[in-house]
Amino acid sequence: MNRLSLRARFLLFSAALIVAAGLLIGGVAYYEYREGTMRAVDRTLRAKANGVLAALDDEGGPAGLKREADSIVGFRAGKRSPMYRVWRDGSRSDLVASDPADRDRGRWLRDIREVRAPDANSSIYADIGDEHNEFRALWVRSRAASGAGWNVVVAESTHYRLHEIGEMRNILFGVVACAGAVMLLFALLAVRRVLRPIQVVAGHLDRVTYRDIGADALRDSPVPPELRPFVESTAKMLERLRRAFETQERFVADASHELRTPLAVAKSSLQTAAAKGRSIEGYERAVREALEDLDRMQRVIEQLLILARLGRKAEENEAVGEIELEPFLADLAERYDAVAARGGGSVVVGKVAAATLLGRRTQLERLFGNLIENAIVHGPPSGTVTVEASPGDRGDVVVCVHDEGGAIPPEELPHLFDRFYRVDRSRSRHTGGTGLGLAIAREITLGHGGDIRMESSSDHGTCVFVRLPRLPEGSGRDP
């Protein structure tokens, strides 16, 4: 059933409905017509029988009685004339009859005796005659005051009536069939009409391209209210896709900008050196500078690759393991303390709550490494970078990397984790920043089910808070 098209299903259903309705209406009309016709015959027969019974009381002799009965019943010459016969209970011969007993019609009247006789003072209807001469008969038995009851049988031809009923049946069949066909045609048109909005929507979707998402055109397309939610969610999905494309495009533009600039500098250094005769020192400087620029490009490319790999599916990444927070941070701080020492600064570990994390070690090392490095670079020269960890209120742990740097303008804070975002481009250029370190940190944090934010003030310095979920059955209670 599922393979049938929506249109075919709709048509099948409406066809079944129309046929059922046609049969029902036609059948009821036919039945009512036939019953009505036959009842009219029966009523006539009853009136005639009563008339004949009343005539029996008249004193006119058999000849008078026959004349009177003939006129009551409406007897006339002809094969399909109404007929009757009257006899007394127990008598074998008729008192009076429309037709002689030995003729066809008389025999049909006599054959009625094979029908179970009605009780006294009651009557019975029966169909008599042969297949070309159908008669309806009424047999009435009345108990006369004198004792023996009268039997009156009145019969009337139903040949024409039955013929009419047959015709009526044919007409009804034709009308119902025509009406059914017309309704089916309407159903077909209705189905096409109902399904057209789907084609309109499909047409819009067909025209969707990477350049032209066309969500608004889709929203504006005329669809019935039932399809609204479908169109609306499709348009929303397209909007999401468009935003994703835009983010991607911006990222590519930023990445190419970040790569083009050092490339342009390196090229200009080499071209300048090549343009004219230079001293050995001049050439050496050009080569050295070009190499520095290539290093910068290399760093950008490496960081971009790290970001790209973070976006991969979980199973392609490093396996998740348990990490004791305290030794992990102490180890990192020690490593970066050596880096900071070169600039006269230091990295120290403050109070660290005992906790066990579930995470990817290399990624977490990169996360906190980036943050500490960032703090060293952006903090004051020979300043102290402090790493602390405190238990969070939702079964998690909050690690804070703090430096003594000045306030970052509050409007910059939400953007700091964007790719290639820098508060001061020229400054980070000199410090070798790629504008991707914090973006990578955020990506790793989100990948571990945590979140990251930054606070900065001139009094308290700058602090990056990383909230990470920890194992509940960790290495003991919080201190």
Place this chain on the structure above:
Amino acid sequence: MRVLIVEDEVRLARNIADVLQATCGYAVDISVDGEDGRHMALTNPYDLVILDLMLPKIGGLSILRDLRSAGAGVPVLILTARDGTEDIVQGLDAGSDDYLTKPFEMAELVARCKALIRRGYDRPNPLIQVGLLAVDTRARSVQADGRPVELTAMEYRVLEYLALRAGEIVSKEDILEHLYDFDAERFSNVVEVYISALRRKLGGRQDAMVIRTFRGQGYRLEGENT
């Protein structure tokens, strides 16, 4: 000719300055941030501004708009890593005269700079003819009455500037400002020294090419045709 480079990549700016000084003899100033760059562009009579778009403090486009709304007609060449059509259209619409994307060929940049400066003085022909004097700005050579004239770099620059503005009276301050960059030491009588050297070297028929002095106003290069 005096050129301003507003570019936060110090090394790139220095390389461009080196090449412009060496091959064209231009005086070049460098600014590495937007605020400083805008101030310099607005307060000095540059013949060309080379402008990066993504600058610290003030963006290149806003510097450009400020320049144009202040009525500065100086030719501006945008030099940026942004290569989208929209960026280019936006840059040109904001009033720049040319647009070059990084990375670029140094030779192309130099050629564009020369062309923009010529256009700035309404002299599209790289060969400037003033009477019997011919100044070839491509080869940086000078011929007087068909005879090649050997000039020092500074003498050539003074003559080229006068030739670009041939027929106008050029003040001494103008000459000084277009010959020296911001940091150069300036001596007020240096112009007189160069002018007299030029007069002596060009020599020949004085009526066909002459640097005339207008006391208290400046100098004018005159030829038969001007």
